[in-house]
Structures are given as C-alpha cells and as structure tokens.
Amino acid sequence: MRLLKxxxxxLTIAGYVGVLMFxxxxxxxxYRTGSHPTxxxxxxxxxxxxxxxxxxxxxxxxxxxxKYYELSPGPWGDYHPYGELGRRHYDTTGDAWLRMAMNTLxxxxxxxMLRILCIEEAWSKKYNLSDAVWDQRYEEQKDFKNYYRLxxxxxxxxVVAQTYVPWLTRQRHLQINDNPRLIADMSRGRxxxxxxxxxxxxxxxxxxxxxxxxxxxxxxxx
Amino acid sequence: xxxxxxxxxxxxxxxxxxxxxxxAEEVPYGLAIVRMxxxxxxxxxxxxxxxxxxxxxxxxxxxxxxxxxFRYYDFxxxxxxxxxxxxxxxxxxxxxxxxxGWMTRFSMIASVVLYTYFCFMDCISMAxxxxxxxxxxxxxxxxxxCGAIWSVDSWLKGRQENQSLPRxxxxxxxxxxxxxxxxxxxxxxxxxxxxxxxxxxxxxxxxGDQISYWAMSRYNNPHPLGEFLTLYPIFLSVMxxxxxxxxxxxxxxxxxxxxxxxxxxxxxxxxxxTVFSLGLYIFPMISISIYFCFLTEQDVQWLSARVRRLxxxxxxxxxxxxxxxSVVERYRPQPVAAWKSPVxxxxxxxxxxxxxxxxxxxxDLYGLRRAExxxxxxxxxxxxxxxxxxxxxxxxxxxxxxAVDLGTRMVGGWITNRxxxxxxxxxxxxxxxxxxxxxxxxxxxxFCEENGxxxxxxxxxxxxxxxxxxxxxxxxxxxxxxxxxxxIKSKGKEVLRRSITLHPKLSAVAN
Numbered sequence: 264m265r266l267l268k269x270x271x272x273x274l275t276i277a278g279y280v281g282v283l284m285f286x287x288x289x290x291x292x293x294y295r296t297g298s299h300p301t302x303x304x305x306x307x308x309x310x311x312x313x314x315x316x317x318x319x320x321x322x323x324x325x326x327x328x329x330k331y332y333e334l335s336p337g338p339w340g341d342y343h344p345y346g347e348l349g350r351r352h353y354d355t356t357g358d359a360w361l362r363m364a365m366n367t368l369x370x371x372x373x374x375x376m377l378r379i380l381c382i383e384e385a386w387s388k389k390y391n392l393s394d395a396v397w398d399q400r401y402e403e404q405k406d407f408k409n410y411y412r413l414x415x416x417x418x419x420x421x422v423v424a425q426t427y428v429p430w431l432t433r434q435r436h437l438q439i440n441d442n443p444r445l446i447a448d449m450s451r452g453r454x455x456x457x458x459x460x461x462x463x464x465x466x467x468x469x470x471x472x473x474x475x476x477x478x479x480x481x482x483x484x485x
Numbered sequence: 486x487x488x489x490x491x492x493x494x495x496x497x498x499x500x501x502x503x504x505x506x507x508x509a510e511e512v513p514y515g516l517a518i519v520r521m522x523x524x525x526x527x528x529x530x531x532x533x534x535x536x537x538x539x540x541x542x543x544x545x546x547x548x549x550x551x552x553x554x555f556r557y558y559d560f561x562x563x564x565x566x567x568x569x570x571x572x573x574x575x576x577x578x579x580x581x582x583x584x585x586g587w588m589t590r591f592s593m594i595a596s597v598v599l600y601t602y603f604c605f606m607d608c609i610s611m612a613x614x615x616x617x618x619x620x621x622x623x624x625x626x627x628x629x630x631c632g633a634i635w636s637v638d639s640w641l642k643g644r645q646e647n648q649s650l651p652r653x654x655x656x657x658x659x660x661x662x663x664x665x666x667x668x669x670x671x672x673x674x675x676x677x678x679x680x681x682x683x684x685x686x687x688x689x690x691x692x693g694d695q696i697s698y699w700a701m702s703r704y705n706n707p708h709p710l711g712e713f714l715t716l717y718p719i720f721l722s723v724m725x726x727x728x729x730x731x732x733x734x735x736x737x738x739x740x741x742x743x744x745x746x747x748x749x750x751x752x753x754x755x756x757x758x759t760v761f762s763l764g765l766y767i768f769p770m771i772s773i774s775i776y777f778c779f780l781t782e783q784d785v786q787w788l789s790a791r792v793r794r795l796x797x798x799x800x801x802x803x804x805x806x807x808x809x810x811s812v813v814e815r816y817r818p819q820p821v822a823a824w825k826s827p828v829x830x831x832x833x834x835x836x837x838x839x840x841x842x843x844x845x846x847x848x849d850l851y852g853l854r855r856a857e858x859x860x861x862x863x864x865x866x867x868x869x870x871x872x873x874x875x876x877x878x879x880x881x882x883x884x885x886x887x888a889v890d891l892g893t894r895m896v897g898g899w900i901t902n903r904x905x906x907x908x909x910x911x912x913x914x915x916x917x918x919x920x921x922x923x924x925x926x927x928x929x930x931x932f933c934e935e936n937g938x939x940x941x942x943x944x945x946x947x948x949x950x951x952x953x954x955x956x957x958x959x960x961x962x963x964x965x966x967x968x969x970x971x972x973i974k975s976k977g978k979e980v981l982r983r984s985i986t987l988h989p990k991l992s993a994v995a996n
Contacts, residue, residue, distance in 0.1 A: 300552040307679025313698040315920035332862035344610030359549035370851040372859040388701040438924035
C-alpha cells in the first residue's frame with residue numbers, strides 16, 4: 264500500500280511537471296497553443312500586447328419603426344468585471360455579442376426587430392491621458408475623434424448575416440494597400456475570372472491564424 | 486541515540502537531493518497560509534459575480550464559453566439558470582470552507598471543480614490568467630495536507646487529542662512530505678518563465694511602448710501612476726528589462742536563502758507596482774498570497790522565537806494573548822462525534838444552495854416577474870446611431886502620431902531630458918513618436934521662428950515597423966535668442982508642435 268502511494272506520488276509529480284514543461288515548450292515555439300481549451304491553463308501568455316487605440320463595443324437593435332435600441336447592456340444593468348467598463352467591452356473576439364443581444368431580446372418587451380448591429384468604436388489612446396499629464400506633454404488641446412466600424416449584422420432570429428474585420432485590422436490593411444507598386448503587382452497577379460474567392464489584398468475571412476491562439480478573452484490581467 | 490541519527494545516511498547524490506527536495510517532511514505552515522488567502526481572494530471575485538451569475542454562466546443568459554474560442558463547441562454543458570446560480574453560490578461556500586479549513590480536502594476538490602467549470606463558462610469576465618494560476622493552486626492544495634494546521638478541522642481534532650493525551654504533554658504539529666508545496670513553487674517559477682517568453686515574443690515590449698500603451702488604457706481599475714509614467718518612457722523601458730530578467734532568473738535563484746528573499750521581495754514590489762501603474766487588483770493579491778508557499782518550517786520557528794521574546798517582554802501582549810486563548814477555548818466545540826462535522830458541512834451546502842436560489846429568484850435579475858411587466862429596451866439617440874453608421878472615415882494624420890519630444894540626450898532610443906529651453910550651440914534632438922499601425926510615412930520637421938518663418942527644414946521616411954524617428958538640429962550661433970517652435974508635418978498638415986526658447990550662449994567672463 265505504501266509502495267502504491269509512493270508510486271502515485273512520483274506519477275503525480277512527474278505528470279504535473281511534465282505538463283508545465285509541455286506548456287512552456289508549446290508557448291516558446293508557438294506549437295499547438297490553440298489546439299485545445301486546456302492549453303489556456305498551461306500557456307502563460309500574460310502580456311498579450313496592447314494596441315495604440317482604445318476599443319469599445321456597441322450592440323444595438325433596429326426596430327421596425329426605425330428606432331434603435333441598446334441591446335447590451337440589458338435594461339437590468341451592466342456587469343463591470345475589472346473596472347469601470349461593461350462586460351461586452353472585454354469580448355475582444357466578439358464571439359459572445361450574439362448571445363448578449365439575443366438574451367436581451369429574449370427577456371424584454373420590445374417591438375419586432377429588423378436587424379442587430381454590432382459596432383466597434385475606436386480612438387487614439389493618447390486622449391485617455393488625464394489633463395495634468397496631457398498638459399505636460401502636448402501644447403495642443405485634446406482633439407478627441409472617434410472612429411466607428413460595423414463589425415456584425417445579425418438577423419432577429421440570431422443568424423450572423425454579415426461580418427467585417429475589426430477596425431484595427433482594417434487600418435492595417437489600408438496601410439498595406441497604400442503602396443501603388445504592390446497594388447499593381449496584385450492587379451497583374453489577379454486572374455481575369457474570379458478563380459478563387461477572396462483573392463484580394465484585404466483578407467476578410469478568419470480574423471486570426473487558426474493555429475495561433477487569439478488573445479484570449481479579456482485583454483486584462485486583473 | 487539511534488545509530489541512524491549519528492551516521493549520516495544520506496549522501497549528496499542526485500537521487501538523495503531529489504528525495505530531500507520533494508519528500509522532506511515539514512509542518513505545512515506555508516501551505517496553510519496559501520490555503521487561507523487564495524480561496525478568500527477568489528471568494529471576493531465570486532461574491533461580486535454572483536448577482537449576475539444567471540447572465541454570465543447559464544443557458545438563461547449570455548455565457549461566453551472558453552472552449553468556443555478554441556472551436557470546441559459544446560465542450561462542457563451549459564447549465565440552466567437556477568442550477569448555475571445555486572452552484573455558483575455553493576462555490577462561494579466551498580471557497581470559504583477551504584479558507585477556514587473546514588472539511589478542507591472535500592472543500593478544495595469541490596472548489597477546484599466548480600471554479601474551473603465557471604471559468605470555462607465565461608472567458609470574458611471570469612477566465613483570466615490569475616484564475617488559471619489559482620486553479621492550479623487549488624488543485625495542488627487539494628492534494629496536500631494544508632488543512633492539518635490552523636484550520637477548523639485541526640481545531641476540532643485538537644480537542645479530541647488533548648483529552649486523550651496525558652496532562653502537560655506537548656502536542657506536536659503534524660508533518661507531511663512537502664511535494665505539493667514544491668509543485669506550487671515550481672508552478673510559480675514556470676509561470677514567470679512563461680511570462681518572460683511572452684515578453685520576448687512581443688514586439689515593442691523592451692522599448693517600453695507596450696507598457697506605455699497599457700498604462701494609457703482604461704480596461705483595468707484607475708492607475709494614475711501609470712499615466713504619469715508615460716511621461717518617462719525610458720523608465721518604463723528599464724522596468725521592462727528588469728521585469729523580464731527577474732522573471733527568467735526567478736526559477737534559478739529562488740531555491741537558495743538569499744535568492745529566495747531577493748526574488749520574493751522583487752516579486753512583491755513588482756506586483757504591488759502593477760496595482761498603481763496598471764490598475765490590477767486581483768492578480769497581485771493572488772500572486773502575493775501564493776508566495777507564502779516559500780515559507781519554510783525554519784522561517785516560522787525563527788519568527789515564532791522573535792514573537793515569544795516579544796511576548797516575554799511585553800506584559801500587554803501577554804495579556805492580550807491570554808484573553809485570545811481563553812476566547813478560543815470558550816468557543817471550541819465540545820468533543821463531537823466524527824460524523825457531526827461532515828453532516829453540518831453537508832447541511833451548509835444544502836442551505837446555501839436553496840437560499841441562494843430563493844434569493845436570486847426574489848431578486849429577479851431580468852425583471853420577468855415584475856408587476857408592471859417585462860422591462861423595455863433603452864432607446865439609442867438617432868444622431869449617435871447615424872454617426873456610428875456613417876461612411877468609413879479615414880484615420881486623421883494627427884491620430885497616427887503619439888507625441889513629439891525635444892531634448893539633448895538619448896538613452897535606449899528615448900529622449901531622457903525632455904525640455905523646451907535650449908542654448909545657442911546646443912544640439913537639439915526632436916523625437917517624433919507614431920502610433921502603430923501606420924504606413925511608410927514621410928514626416929517633415931520644421932524649425933521655425935515665432936512668426937512662422939522656417940529656419941531649418943528636414944524630413945525623413947519612417948517605415949511602418951518603426952515607432953520613432955529622431956531629427957537633430959544644431960542650434961548655430963547665427964540664431965537670435967528668442968522664441969521658436971518645432972512643427973511636425975505629415976501630408977502637408979501640421980500634426981504636432983512644440984515651442985522652445987533659445988537662450989544666448991553662456992561664455993566665460995573675463996574679469
């Protein structure tokens with residue numbers, strides 16, 4: 264019995280350390296890090312990177328009367344998981360927007376909906392600085408400017424009808440496209456007939472390499 | 486004396502060192518503290534989420550399963566609203582029981598199962614890296630004997646043992662193999678090592694750009710110190726290097742006395758720093774709580790000797806300790822049958838389940854049972870919607886630029902003496918910082934008189950992979966002292982401007 268217990272202990276130690284080492288190996292060499300949900304628990308990518316722009320999410324529904332309604336947060340209030348921002352703003356992949364909207368529609372009294380719109384709002388993070396800090400670094404007044412981008416159109420039945428790349432990805436594409444030589448090469452390389460779907464510079468399919476994990480969940484470490 | 490005690494039986498071979506490392510026996514002081522703190526911190530996160538548990542975790546809400554992101558749909562069953570509410574409250578109960586050490590092993594196992602499940606159900610607001618670390622720790626604690634001391638279990642057990650032992654017999658604290666403690670220590674080292682690898686993979690980390698943008702974010706709690714530090718990017722860069730080096734070396738130095746002290750002190754300072762600079766609250770609490778697993782039996786003996794000395798010297802302390810002891814003894818339950826504690830614990834679970842479900846039902850999160858009927862949707866201002874749905878707007882030139890800084894000294898690619906007063910003869914550096922992403926961009930830098938007349942004019946292409954460009958001006962003797970400004974232009978538009986005052990050159994005075 265004692266021997267069995269000791270054997271199990273050895274097995275536990277070896278197994279646990281082995282799993283941790285496997286996680287480190289996968290993380291270091293970016294190998295199968297997105298292959299299974301449990302990889303989230305052994306890949307320690309705590310610093311997933313921060314963009315230069317603040318991003319917020321608006322989920323609204325368009326009624327048949329032409330009026331627009333807020334679908335997230337629901338009328339019962341918002342949940343703020345890590346600070347002052349509502350839950351929807353931490354959904355960087357947008358996978359839960361549909362559920363949030365349908366849940367609100369399901370639990371409220373409302374006119375029939377025509378469509379549900381998921382819109383991304385972005386602005387330069389430098390405008391987040393407090394006035395005291397801003398005044399030390401800038402002579403200009405804050406000239407705050409928001410940019411909006413439609414990300415998803417959802418039918419009232421809950422079918423995603425249209426999807427668009429995030430605002431940041433769009434900016435990256437625009438900047439890559441801002442190259443006449445590249446555009447000319449691309450035009451020459453494109454077949455006369457549409458032989459392949461999406462043979463364009465702007466890639467509108469999956470928004471991330473399927474083998475590389477998206478920056479999971481919230482961009483916070485809190 | 487036993488011969489074994491006289492003759493050193495163990496050699497310094499790898500096998501013996503491995504054996505000593507994992508299987509030495511100690512009183513689990515460190516694990517007991519970790520057991521008390523980690524579940525308590527997690528209980529705080531459960532407590533704040535419970536009123537929304539129906540919405541966050543159940544099929545009657547809007548859960549965000551972690552597995553969906555990995556394209557493993559329906560990986561775990563999504564529970565109904567009532568069941569999720571009850572189980573989430575039960576999770577809170579188990580965490581509290583784990584913290585106080587009541588039915589510790591079962592509470593720990595229940596905690597780790599339920600906590601993992603609920604993290605899997607909401608990757609937006611429940612699953613983060615601190616919850617992943619905490620899950621590991623709960624799992625390892627459930628394998629350990631962390632409830633053997635400083636717990637309700639040991640308190641109840643102590644009464645029975647005291648009665649069976651002869652009077653004045655010193656009851657020895659139980660000792661166990663330390664391998665679960667070692668595994669938590671290894672976990673911490675691996676987490677830091679992994680975090681360092683992430684930093685190596687992240688472009689712009691060592692230059693401080695990433696931290697700077699994080700400090701400008703408002704995803705976390707307020708962090709005024711972080712915003713202030715964006716004025717000193719070289720400091721952020723130095724701290725980024727220090728953090729990475731520390732994270733790598735942690736795994737190698739933590740096993741020795743001074744390495745352990747320095748490593749843990751730096752870690753504590755680092756995590757407390759993230760509270761003020763990045764607005765993180767829970768992560769530092771979890772991390773610092775776990776550090777107690779590095780506490781050894783010798784540390785506690787050393788500390789208790791100090792306390793005893795203080796105790797002997799201080800009459801007030803002695804009096805307070807005696808009062809406390811009498812209070813503890815007064816409330817210690819009478820010897821109870823072994824079955825009573827599990828029964829009370831089970832009754833507690835049932836009570837928490839039913840009470841939480843009842844309270845949540847009464848709260849009626851969605852307002853479905855209100856007398857006035859269901860809630861109505863909030864209308865959004867039409868003008869705001871029109872603004873959001875307007876045709877795409879091109880990014881303004883000024884939004885592609887972060888800042889322009891002037892100075893005379895550069896360290897690590899940053900101007901370190903930002904100033905607006907220069908002297909004739911100075912070599913002035915103008916550093917222009919851009920926000921990513923930006924295209925290959927031509928930037929004009931004009932040095933102008935106050936009235937707008939251009940004195941010097943330079944320009945440069947800043948490739949898309951660069952976030953900074955530094956222009957240099959030699960402020961020649963021919964320049965009149967006075968007011969000037971530097972103008973940064975892109976595509977013909979001024980995007981940033983900095984005023985400067987040019988002072989005459991100080992010369993040695995012949996007396």
